[in-house]
Every structure is written in structure tokens, then in C-alpha cells.
Amino acid sequence: MSPRSRQRGVALITAILITALVSSVALSLAWDNALDMRRTMTLLYRDQAVHVAMGAESWVQSILRDDLRETDTDHLGEIWASDLPPLPVQSEAVQGELFGTIEDLQGRFNVNNLIDQNGEIDELALEQLRRLLQVLEIDPRFAGIAADWIDSNLEAGFPDGAEDAIYTGFIPAYRTANVTLSNVSELAALEGMDKATFDTLLPHIVALPGHTGINVNTATAEVLQSLDENLTASDVEGLISEREEGGFADVQNTFSTIVSPEVLPSIEETSSYFQLKVVVQIATVRIFYFSTLQRGPQGDVVPILRSLGTT
Helix, strand or coil: CCCHHHHHHHHHHHHHHHHHHHHHHHHHHHHHHHHHHHHHHHHHHHHHHHHHHHHHHHHHHHHHHHHHHHCCCCCCCCCCCEEEEEEEEEEECCEEEEEEEEEHHHHEEEEHHHEEECCCCCHHHHHHHHHHHHHHHCCHHHHHHHHHHHHHCCCCCCCCCCCCHHHHHCCCCCCCCCCCCHHHHHHHCCCCCCHHHHHHHHEECCCCCCCCEEEEECCCCHHHCCCCCCCCHHHHHHHHHCCCCCCCHHHHHHHHHCCCCCCCCEEECCEEEEEEEEEEEEEEEEEEEEEEEEECCCCCEEEEEECCCCC
């Protein structure tokens, strides 16, 4: 082969290599550009979904304000207690929908009731939590363990309790909170608590600021039964049937004969805390928005806790 032919062969191979390299770079750039476009659109849709959810929150705030003006009680027959119907979200570029629910959080047991104003354990609340655990067929010792997690001291309760001496021996090690809870998910860290047990307990407990009563018009059947050790499942069925239409006609007369006098002050028929759960779908993006709303005695409703994708 002549030198000139060899030069032509080398030039051809070099041209092929350059073409392949350029094509590879161009393909990589096109792929990266497509991913960047997808990420950008996802972020835009997510931001739009959050704004839609906050709009739904404002709407629910007005519903709760109007409800307080119209009635002195809160029960499951009111408009706020019905599911938010699927509503379309439309714009020139995308389409979607939102739907959700509003729940009265005072229909659950407030775990922060376990501690009184002095940071000491409230025995009445502790006994009620024990009864709730028994109704749910959960080991009642978790009541004492939960109280130890929240109380201000480092001394384990007897016979049920767990403080830093237990938790610092875990891998990884951690310590008790020793303060009131902002979210009941913290109870998943209790000594001996597993996912199945926590999932069973979760629909019946809540962490609210301060000491709150239980709205018997909206309380779960298990929470109602936990009010007194003498209440049976059949008693609770009768109570739920009685409140079906529009709540109890006379709460004090209904419960004064079936619960102990010490429990009566914690029974209420109105609520100050609600939780909004909204699902918003925008194009291919879906978000879960949770907002805890506090309603004041004058009807002002403000969000005190918001989260995305958690309870």
C-alpha cells in the first residue's frame, strides 16, 4: 500500500472517530437537556400543586368559621365532616384535580394530656390511655412508656416506664424527648413499639398543644369505650347510634350515668382542632398536603402545623 493510500485510510478512520465522538456528545447533551426539562416541569407542577392545596386550606378555614357562627356543637352530620368532592384544577397548560377530607382531631386521645401543667404525669389521662390500649388489644404498658417519653424527669415509671437508660443502649442510641409532642409519629420510637402496633394505635391518638377534651360527638368507638372501665362494646354501639343524626342532644345527661364524675370535665361537644388532608394531582405530579387547623372561640382559624407527604 502506497504512503498516500495509508494517509487516506488514517484520515477516514479519524473522521469516523470524530463523528462517533460528536454524536455521543450530542446524544448526551440531548439526554441531559430532556432530564433538565423534566425536572423543571416537575418542580413547577409541584409548586402549583402546593398553591392549590393552600387554596383549599383557605376554603376550609372559611367553612370552619361559618360553622362556629351557625352552631354551638361539632358533630359528624355537619358540612365540614363530609369529604371534599373531587374538584378540577384547570389552566391553559395543565389539568388536574384535588380531593380531601377534614377530621376533628378532638375525636382522638391527646397524648399530651398525659402530662399536667407542672410536667408531672396526669393519672386520669394515663388510665384512659391504658384502657384505650386494652380496647385495641395492645399491651397497656405502652401507656407508661409514652408518659415517660413526655414527662420532664429522667426517672422511669414503675412498673411500666422507660427512660434514657433504656434508649441509650439501643443501636443507634437516642434519648427520650422529655417534652410534649408536636407529632404522634414520635411514639414510633418508644421501647418495644413496632410498626403493626403503631399503625393500629395511630387512628385513635393525636398530639395537640396543651390539655384538650374529647368531643364525644366525633370520637372513635375505641376512644369512647376508653372513657370508663365499665363501658362495653355494646354500650358504645348504642352511643354511636344515638349521636348519628346530629350529635348527642344532651351530653352531660347522657354520660353522667355511664362514666365516673372525674371524667365528665374532659367530655366536650365542640372542637378547636381539625386536620385537613388534601391530595392534589397536577399532570404527572401528586402531592399529599396535611394541615392542622386551630379554631379560636371567636371563629378565627389558623394553621399551626403543615406537612407534605407525612401524618
